[in-house]
Amino acid sequence: MAIECPIYLTADNTQQWIDAFARQYPHIKVLDWQHASRPADVRYAIVWQPCGEFFQRFPNLEAVFNLGAGVDGILCHPQLPREVQVIRLENAGMAAQMNQYFAYHIMHFHRSMDTYQRQQSQQHWQSHPGTPAGDFRVGILGLGQLGSSVADCLFKLGYKVSGWSQSEKYIEGVQCFQGADQLNDFLQQTDALCCLLPLTDNTRDLLNRHTMGQLPAGAVIINAARGEHLVEDDLLELLDSGHLRGAVLDTVRNEPLAADSSLWRQAGLIITPHCAAQSWIEPTVKQIGNNIDTLLAGKTPTGLVERNRGY
Numbered sequence: 001m002a003i004e005c006p007i008y009l010t011a012d013n014t015q016q017w018i019d020a021f022a023r024q025y026p027h028i029k030v031l032d033w034q035h036a037s038r039p040a041d042v043r044y045a046i047v048w049q050p051c052g053e054f055f056q057r058f059p060n061l062e063a064v065f066n067l068g069a070g071v072d073g074i075l076c077h078p079q080l081p082r083e084v085q086v087i088r089l090e091n092a093g094m095a096a097q098m099n100q101y102f103a104y105h106i107m108h109f110h111r112s113m114d115t116y117q118r119q120q121s122q123q124h125w126q127s128h129p130g131t132p133a134g135d136f137r138v139g140i141l142g143l144g145q146l147g148s149s150v151a152d153c154l155f156k157l158g159y160k161v162s163g164w165s166q167s168e169k170y171i172e173g174v175q176c177f178q179g180a181d182q183l184n185d186f187l188q189q190t191d192a193l194c195c196l197l198p199l200t201d202n203t204r205d206l207l208n209r210h211t212m213g214q215l216p217a218g219a220v221i222i223n224a225a226r227g228e229h230l231v232e233d234d235l236l237e238l239l240d241s242g243h244l245r246g247a248v249l250d251t252v253r254n255e256p257l258a259a260d261s262s263l264w265r266q267a268g269l270i271i272t273p274h275c276a277a278q279s280w281i282e283p284t285v286k287q288i289g290n291n292i293d294t295l296l297a298g299k300t301p302t303g304l305v306e307r308n309r310g311y
Helices: 014-024 094-110 113-121 145-156 180-188 209-213 232-241 281-296
Strands: 003-008 028-032 044-047 063-066 085-087 137-141 160-165 175-178 192-195 219-223 244-249 269-271
Touching: 003 014, 003 281, 014 028, 014 281, 044 281, 063 281, 094 113, 094 145, 094 192, 094 219, 094 244, 137 145, 145 160, 160 180, 175 180, 209 232, 232 244
Parallel strands: 003 028, 003 044, 044 063, 063 085, 137 160, 137 192, 160 175, 192 219, 219 244, 244 269
Antiparallel strands: none
16 A cells, blocks of 8 residues: 655645655655645655745644755745654755756856956956966865765866865865854865755854954855855955955855845845755655654654754
8 A cells, every 4th residue: 555645845746756656656646735645644744835824734744845955944834844854865966966067157257257257248358377276275164964065076177175064074185163262273274165054043143244354355245055154244244345356155044045135236146046056856755755764764854954953
């Protein structure tokens, strides 16, 4: 007998997810959450930004699979029961996309493409001396699965890479810093700061006037984590003053970004619409399906979130 697993999506591709589960895991009957025939029997669910009544409909839920690596949105859901396990995606194609996103923008600044873009708008032809990748110091904020993957990717491209995290980490070729006591030391030797932190009470507003001011003059910031990590007015101030050379924002505090936001018009700022890494259906289905089978066998799934840590 198939196990019913309701899915809640804010996108319009629910049927694609249902079809993918039917192909890969026919014993797991994934269906639109409003069509569950036995809500009281549902033990597992798949969600992205569920509405308030979702958890009320399934009173005996044991675990919920979040369709993303960041779980701040679901952990703050007012209706999420304390006893329900939250399981996040660990990769599902996101690592390769994140590697490409950061490599692209790091090379944009390292190879002075921002300068050449300005020169093009001025019809000005002038080349500038380059520097070896090893002289361009990249710092990764957050060394979880995605952050560690980006750090390794950039190291293999020849960049000098360091990383900062709350707890001790070891990554070959990467100088690792940890804890609040080492944050300033990390920032002060970083030319390009890449944010891949989980959003918690400790990391909200971490990128502010003080911390970004610790970066060397002419540094750049690339944020593909959460908009709430960054104090946007402080970033604009540091860009206007010239302390920061440029920035890339894939996430902002209020999405979608309003048409009248000053961020659109800020010189030196590149904005992308939260597209750095997306959950691909097939590998996501495989990961969730394997974890459901793990739970059915009475074992611990991968990607289990520690609620007290926020990730």
